[in-house]
Amino acid sequence: MYGWTGNILRVNLTTKTYKKEAYSEEFAQTWVGGRGFAAKILYDELKAGTDPLGPDNKFIVALGPIAGIPAPNTGKAVVAAKSPLTGFYGDGNLGTRVSEHLRKAGYDALIVEGKADRPTMLYIEDDKVEFLPADAVWGQGTYATNDWIYAKYGKGVGVLNIGQGGENLIRYAVVRSLEGRAGGRPGMGAVMGSKLLKAIVVKGSRPIPQADPANMKALGQGDLKKVGRIDKETGWSIQSTTGVLSFCNEVAGLPVRNFRKTHHPDAWKIDGERLNNARIATYGCPNCTMRCGITIHDKEGRESELDYENIGLLGANLEIFDLPQVGSLNYLCDEYGLDTMSAGCVLGFYADAIDHGATSGDFKFGDAERAKELLRMAAHREGKVGNLLADGSLRMAREFGHGSEAYAMQVKGLDVAAYNCKFIPGQALAFGVAAIGAHHREAWIITFEIKHTTRESYGPEKAAKVIELQRIRGGMFEFLVACRFPWIELGWSLDNYPKYFKASTGLDWTLDDMWTRADRIYGLIKLHFLREFPDTTRKADYPPAVWFDPANADTEGPIAGKVLDAEKYDGLLQHYYDQRGYDRRGIPTKATLDKLGLGREAAAVEKYARLY
């Protein structure tokens, strides 16, 4: 077998043991890697009802057949576990040198089981695995932890670590890697923390097996140069992801004031142009020639890296139109290891709930200084408010009552990304049916919807587009494991990916072969959900209720008086189910499961959910 190392490293923190496990070619070709491997392993090895923060949960790092090799943007890794935020499968994708090093150490995935008896750092170097004390950095943020690790091993190693957020089991704590950014929005950092696992350090030195190494090198390195050239020509990374802020503001799709408003006259103060003007450095993942991270000095003079999602949710959504202050909130999230997007939604919801009398408190939109304090309190679970904020917006809403769940901006417990879908039905559907909750990673249809179709339509073409994007974004890029930005931002052809795959594995797959795997993985994640929530209804695939509320309509601007139409949304959802082969409850039919090759997996879930 080429392209895959054929091995998984299984580590048990309770017993301090580890073993190298071989997997079959059939497993490789069925699940491919990354999200596919992680979803399958967690499905087979976890029981329904497993406590996500207990020792029986498993933390997984999974790579794919093109991860870590010098080809466009392959310095990425998937981190996954049962989510403490959503209660079912959760994952994230982050830039890190672990991608290359774990593969060079001879593994395509790492499974971490059990719980250590003291703060621990896992050190993996080829066949060696060490369980090292991490007491010195327990209680420290991710920057200090990273420095401590680099001082020991040098900057070339691959590092994943957590901050106080993960240690204190904040349900939206992320895993950090200073070689990239942060990943695992649905609380993957808290799962590491629950195992007293402060950091994972990896150093590998062997070649990654490839079917045609000479071709892979020529193709991969040549294409890295081409991608870099296109980026220069188009100037995309001048503003990177933040270029989208002014677009969202213009088309009334920006989250402002906990998504109550869709645009704001001060939005220009935090847009991509201002960010580029304030740039002090450029930052990027390994194997990337279109480095998209832009850092600025925050209010306190620290270096903070900002992307659109961070600015949209920690800035506009909180009505903080001051870039250095947004930088500070972002810095704190990075330092504590909290998901910036959930943090922005949680704080926005808290201010909104106070405004609407659902709870009492002293936080107001626009108050950056208080927002900083609240982030610190959340990361340390300080007092009643810190504990509330640490559990995420859905749990807060359930605690507050007073109908506040309607404006907790989440789907399946995961907070909505920075696109206000008050009147963008296709993107609302994309959030509703995203595999792990409201993540834009799965289907980002907003520009297609606004530029190339009509916003008014709830037609089958939008459901089809969501599925097409899920296959590409939530599927192929997550199982081959590479950054999707060359394709989405620079128009780098999707046809390149079967070529990289072939040079790596020797297998001649078409894009259709990729989509088959993508659909199977989507089906399996659905089974994860059904196993945990057997009485689910199609309402689980609805976006937040406030987007349907006429009282929440804009009073001026491009979508004045308009909100989503509930009946029409339901029709759009049905188009999605029909095209996916799901029944009216949103459950894959038996024929669909058989077609996806998920018969055996479905049999396991029948015990919990009434499938047919």
Ligand code: PTT
């Ligand atoms: C991703 C999510 C995103 S997506 C952003 S900004 W974006 C937020 N970034 C955070 C951050 O920073 N610090 C922090 N403490 N929390 C953060 N949470 C948020 O996390 C990311 C880039 C970006 S920047 C995007 S869109 C693309 N995402 C990809 C993806 O998901 N898959 C893939 N194959 N390629 C991708 N390429 C791009 O990668 P999650 P990263 Mg992240 C400061 O992991 O859980 O999926 O959440 O990986 O290294 O941060 O790169 O406008």
Ligand code: SF4
């Ligand atoms: Fe990382 Fe950005 Fe490069 Fe993608 S484009 S690999 S997110 S630096």
